[in-house]
Amino acid sequence: MAHQLLLSPPNFSIGTQLQTHGLTSNHFPSFSSHNSIITSISHLKQTNNWVSNVSLSKPLLSGVQCRQSSDYFEQSPSKLSSSYSPNSSPGVSPRVFVGHSIYKGKAALTVEPRAPEFLPLESGAFKLSKEGCIMLQFAPAAGVRQYDWSRKQVFSLSISEIGSLVSLGPKESCEFFHDPNKGKSDEGKVRKVLKVEPLPDGSGYFFNLSVQNKLLNLDENIYIPISKAEFAVLLSAFNVGMPLLIP
Numbered sequence: 001m002a003h004q005l006l007l008s009p010p011n012f013s014i015g016t017q018l019q020t021h022g023l024t025s026n027h028f029p030s031f032s033s034h035n036s037i038i039t040s041i042s043h044l045k046q047t048n049n050w051v052s053n054v055s056l057s058k059p060l061l062s063g064v065q066c067r068q069s070s071d072y073f074e075q076s077p078s079k080l081s082s083s084y085s086p087n088s089s090p091g092v093s094p095r096v097f098v099g100h101s102i103y104k105g106k107a108a109l110t111v112e113p114r115a116p117e118f119l120p121l122e123s124g125a126f127k128l129s130k131e132g133c134i135m136l137q138f139a140p141a142a143g144v145r146q147y148d149w150s151r152k153q154v155f156s157l158s159i160s161e162i163g164s165l166v167s168l169g170p171k172e173s174c175e176f177f178h179d180p181n182k183g184k185s186d187e188g189k190v191r192k193v194l195k196v197e198p199l200p201d202g203s204g205y206f207f208n209l210s211v212q213n214k215l216l217n218l219d220e221n222i223y224i225p226i227s228k229a230e231f232a233v234l235l236s237a238f239n240v241g242m243p244l245l246i247p
Contacts, residue, residue: 100237107224108147109207110137111234113241114156132245134162134238136194138209138222153211153220155194159245162238165196168205173197189214204228 099112117130134157142148155178157165164174178192191212196205204227211220226234 100233102224102226102230103145103147104224106141107222108139108141109224109226110139111135111237112137113237113245115244116246131159133157133159134241134245136207136209138207138224140220140222151220153192153209153222155192155209159242162242162245166235166238168196170202171198186215199225205231 099110101108101110112135114133114135116128116132118126119129121127136155136157137149137152138155139147139149139152155176157176161176164176168174174196176194178194179187180190180192181187191210193210195208195210197208198204199206204225206223206225208221208223211218211222213219
């Protein structure tokens with residue numbers, strides 16, 4: 001068939017060539033009066049090597065398939081509503097939250113985002129059971145580049161507390177107080193205080209976590225200096241992670 005295309009005179013009939021392949025002009029109604037097709041066929045006379053490698057054992061355009069836009073673009077998730085569930089859509093990868101650690105001579109600090117949690121209702125909707133937060137884990141040093149994570153102390157930053165840190169000025173300080181047993185019978189027996197204040201030389205900030213646990217007879221104080229660069233990384237992570245923590 002390639003040989004016939006090369007030797008066909010300029011005024012050959014497109015309909016004849018289509019019938020040779022079992023196609024009629026009804027399949028391509030616009031081809032019968034299109035001079036550009038004849039010009040393209042005439043151009044094939046100068047590309048014998050290319051035409052010789054083309055297999056015409058199947059009808060023309062038989063390998064062409066139209067793909068829908070959904071093949072190229074990820075389907076947008078449905079808008080958030082009272083019945084939204086992060087795991088309700090099959091085939092959607094779950095969110096993955098990655099922590100960041102800072103190691104110093106006296107202690108180590110790990111910062112991890114925690115996604116909000118939901119409870120299913122009988123109606124099929126979901127109710128917020130726990131708000132998202134930023135988990136700070138302080139571990140005291142146990143040696144050179146060694147840290148005792150069995151003695152770690154945890155402090156969860158709420159959305160508003162994260163906002164206080166993000167808006168903190170270079171010479172400003174802030175303090176947060178938590179009672180994990182607030183509203184329970186053991187209220188007041190565990191006291192956590194996180195202080196963030198600038199270093200005297202202005203090179204960064206000082207994170208100091210004080211924990212008093214009367215239930216375990218524990219009085220722990222862990223502090224770690226954070227440089228300006230490290231603090232900037234933390235603030236950037238807070239800004240990026242904030243939308244993921246708000247349901």
